[in-house]
Amino acid sequence: MTTATTPTYRRPRGRSYxxxxxxxxxLMVAPLVIGFTVFFLIALAASFVLSFTQxxxxxxxxxxxxxxxxxxxxxxxxxxxxxxxxxxxxxxxxIRLILALLLAVALNSKIRFRGFYRLIFFLPVLTMPVAxxxxxxxxxxxxxxxxxAGLGRLGLPQPEWLLYPGTAxxxxxxVLLWSSVGYDMIIYLSGLQGIPKxxxxxxSVDGANGWRRFRDVTVPLLSPTIFFLSxxxxxxxxxxxxxxxxxxxxxxxxxxxxxxxYIYDTGFADRQMGYATALAWVLLAIILVFTLIQxxxxxxxxxxx
Amino acid sequence: MxxxxxxxxKPLRHYVGRVALHGALLxxxxxxxxxxxxxxxxxxxxxxxxxxxxxxxxPGNVTLDNYRTVLEQSDFGRYYVNSIVVTVARTVGxxxxxxxxxxxxxxxxFPGRNVIFFVLLAGLMVPDQVLIVPRFIxxxxxxxxxxxxxxxxxxxxxxxGAFMLRQYFLGISRDFQEAATIEGANPFQVFWQIYLPxxxxxxxxxxxxxxxxxxxxxxxxxxxxxxxxxxxxxxGLALLQGQYFTNNAVLLAAANLATIPxxxxxxxFQKHLIEGITLGGVK
Numbered sequence: 126m127t128t129a130t131t132p133t134y135r136r137p138r139g140r141s142y143x144x145x146x147x148x149x150x151x152l153m154v155a156p157l158v159i160g161f162t163v164f165f166l167i168a169l170a171a172s173f174v175l176s177f178t179q180x181x182x183x184x185x186x187x188x189x190x191x192x193x194x195x196x197x198x199x200x201x202x203x204x205x206x207x208x209x210x211x212x213x214x215x216x217x218x219x220i221r222l223i224l225a226l227l228l229a230v231a232l233n234s235k236i237r238f239r240g241f242y243r244l245i246f247f248l249p250v251l252t253m254p255v256a257x258x259x260x261x262x263x264x265x266x267x268x269x270x271x272x273x274a275g276l277g278r279l280g281l282p283q284p285e286w287l288l289y290p291g292t293a294x295x296x297x298x299x300v301l302l303w304s305s306v307g308y309d310m311i312i313y314l315s316g317l318q319g320i321p322k323x324x325x326x327x328x329s330v331d332g333a334n335g336w337r338r339f340r341d342v343t344v345p346l347l348s349p350t351i352f353f354l355s356x357x358x359x360x361x362x363x364x365x366x367x368x369x370x371x372x373x374x375x376x377x378x379x380x381x382x383x384x385x386x387y388i389y390d391t392g393f394a395d396r397q398m399g400y401a402t403a404l405a406w407v408l409l410a411i412i413l414v415f416t417l418i419q420x421x422x423x424x425x426x427x428x429x430x
Numbered sequence: 431m432x433x434x435x436x437x438x439x440k441p442l443r444h445y446v447g448r449v450a451l452h453g454a455l456l457x458x459x460x461x462x463x464x465x466x467x468x469x470x471x472x473x474x475x476x477x478x479x480x481x482x483x484x485x486x487x488x489p490g491n492v493t494l495d496n497y498r499t500v501l502e503q504s505d506f507g508r509y510y511v512n513s514i515v516v517t518v519a520r521t522v523g524x525x526x527x528x529x530x531x532x533x534x535x536x537x538x539x540f541p542g543r544n545v546i547f548f549v550l551l552a553g554l555m556v557p558d559q560v561l562i563v564p565r566f567i568x569x570x571x572x573x574x575x576x577x578x579x580x581x582x583x584x585x586x587x588x589x590x591g592a593f594m595l596r597q598y599f600l601g602i603s604r605d606f607q608e609a610a611t612i613e614g615a616n617p618f619q620v621f622w623q624i625y626l627p628x629x630x631x632x633x634x635x636x637x638x639x640x641x642x643x644x645x646x647x648x649x650x651x652x653x654x655x656x657x658x659x660x661x662x663x664x665x666g667l668a669l670l671q672g673q674y675f676t677n678n679a680v681l682l683a684a685a686n687l688a689t690i691p692x693x694x695x696x697x698x699f700q701k702h703l704i705e706g707i708t709l710g711g712v713k
Contacts, residue, residue, distance in 0.1 A: 143539070145616075146540070147538070147541065148540075149616065150534045150538035150539065151540055153530045153534035153617070153618070154531045154534045154540075154546065156530065156531070156587075157527050157528065157589070157592055160527070160583075160586065160587030161550060161587050161589065163568070164584045164587060165553050165556075166553075168564035168565050168568065169561060169564075171567070172560050172561060175563060175564065231454075231455060232455075236448070236455075237452075244700075245459040245463060246462055248463075248466070248696075249462065251689075251692050252689050253646040253667075253692075254648065254664075255663075255688075256664075256667060256685035256686075256689050257465075258668075259667060259684070260465050260466075260682060260685050261465060263469075263472065263682060266678070268483060269481050269482060269678075271485055271487075274483060277483070278484075303462065303465070364557055366559075366649060367648040367668075370668060371667075371668050385649075388559050389559070389653075393653060398567075402560070405560040405563075406560060408557075408559065409556065409560050412557065
């Protein structure tokens with residue numbers, strides 16, 4: 126992934142040709158660079174400045190220094206939102222990485238109908254999160270949904286899933302697992318294609334059974350893919366929004382507010398723009414810390430060929 | 431079974447293992463499909479069959495009333511039109527802007543090229559919620575709140591797309607380009623006449639990913655609109671509850687209408703899409 130490439134358009138026609146090429150280069154990146162500058166760079170700078178202001182629309186912003194950040198420190202609602210977010214993210218990532226790996230290994234073998242199976246596990250990945258929320262909200266309906274009907278038939282308790290943080294967390298993890306495991310499976314499958322077959326043959330000759338081959342060949346050689354999926358998986362899971370917006374919001378209060386939900390609610394329902402941007406920066410810092418920790422730990426377990 | 435007992439042990443074990451694997455995959459696959467199947471069947475149920483503590487999987491009487499209600503008595507038809515307009519515009523915009531830039535990053539030499547590319551990539555790490563308030567304010571200042579351009583323009587600049595297509599362009603042999611340059615073609619002509627046709631698989635893959643992300647996008651659509659006229663499907667579907675909370679089958683009919691076009695598009699593009707996802711996902 127190096128960015129340096131050999132120069133082209135260097136036909137021996139003198140300097141004017143190279144500068145023509147450069148002009149085309151600038152021209153062709155211009156739309157992206159201009160858009161990126163306005164909607165990313167300027168927005169990013171503005172966001173940083175705004176996080177040091179108090180600004181409740183439609184008033185004008187006033188500079189309050191680091192007071193937003195001090196307030197976040199003691200903000201119990203934000204702490205609850207963070208706790209909810211991690212309670213979803215941690216079990217989700219662990220189960221998802223393992224289940225997807227098992228599926229990928231099973232569907233990498235020469236098994237019949239494997240295209241069909243792959244399609245089935247992948248379809249939820251394509252589905253609109255809001256639609257997913259709507260569908261599962263009904264499946265989890267306490268009185269009339271099939272999940273509680275099934276539990277009732279087995280004589281098990283029938284909780285009001287989405288009304289309480291504990292059961293709502295379980296429900297949201299199940300739904301996110303269902304909707305994301307297929308993505309990891311596809312990435313694993315492409316990683317598995319890269320493992321040379323003779324390594325398995327060699328392991329078999331050495332008397333390694335199926336489990337040993339999985340543990341000593343597949344997992345180590347796949348560890349860069351596992352690492353990649355756990356990094357982007359955590360980044361994504363710490364930003365869960367659409368699904369909890371739809372599934373766990375009852376009237377105007379959310380029974381399981383996540384960090385991004387709380388940021389959105391603060392900014393656009395309470396109209397506290399300055400405080401909301403400060404919250405967003407804190408979340409970004411938390412995500413960054415977790416990503417850096419993962420990169421620091423990767424040397425311990427990730428094998429790069 | 432009787433046929434295999436006479437054989438040696440290995441084929442039997444193999445056979446049993448295969449059956450067990452298919453059994454496990456089929457059951458898990460069935461569980462995975464159940465939400466879709468349940469949603470499809472519930473949307474066909476009349477109101478009277480919904481509120482029972484022992485719901486049946488298949489509807490007793492099949493009705494299309496729920497779909498009719500969604501399309502005729504809510505603004506869902508309007509949301510649909512909005513979603514199509516916005517998604518097509520964002521997809522075309524993203525692919526065009528990213529492809530042109532990707533060609534320059536891969537094949538043209540200009541001062542600052544690597545720095546610019548690096549900054550664009552670094553931008554991918556910043557999550558949307560950090561940018562949402564300033565973007566909202568830019569929209570207000572421009573008078574783009576509740577407009578198509580407000581929904582479309584901020585989301586047509588994809589550094590991810592430029593990255594993905596650049597990787598693809600780097601894999602294309604330079605002989606074509608040298609030949610065309612000797613013939614006197616300018617860089618844009620080389621891009622347009624040679625690279626673009628050759629990159630069709632990558633363009634299709636990125637195009638589908640862009641389409642998917644745009645069709646499902648929620649946070650920006652929620653932020654930049656507040657009139658029913660300008661809602662896109664995900665936002666409309668999330669807010670439909672207020673009006674129709676008494677009839678869940680109507681909500682499920684709406685959810686089905688929101689997802690089915692994408693399934694069809696996926697089946698059509700399946701091969702390209704899988705390639706595209708793995709192209710972006712594994713380095």
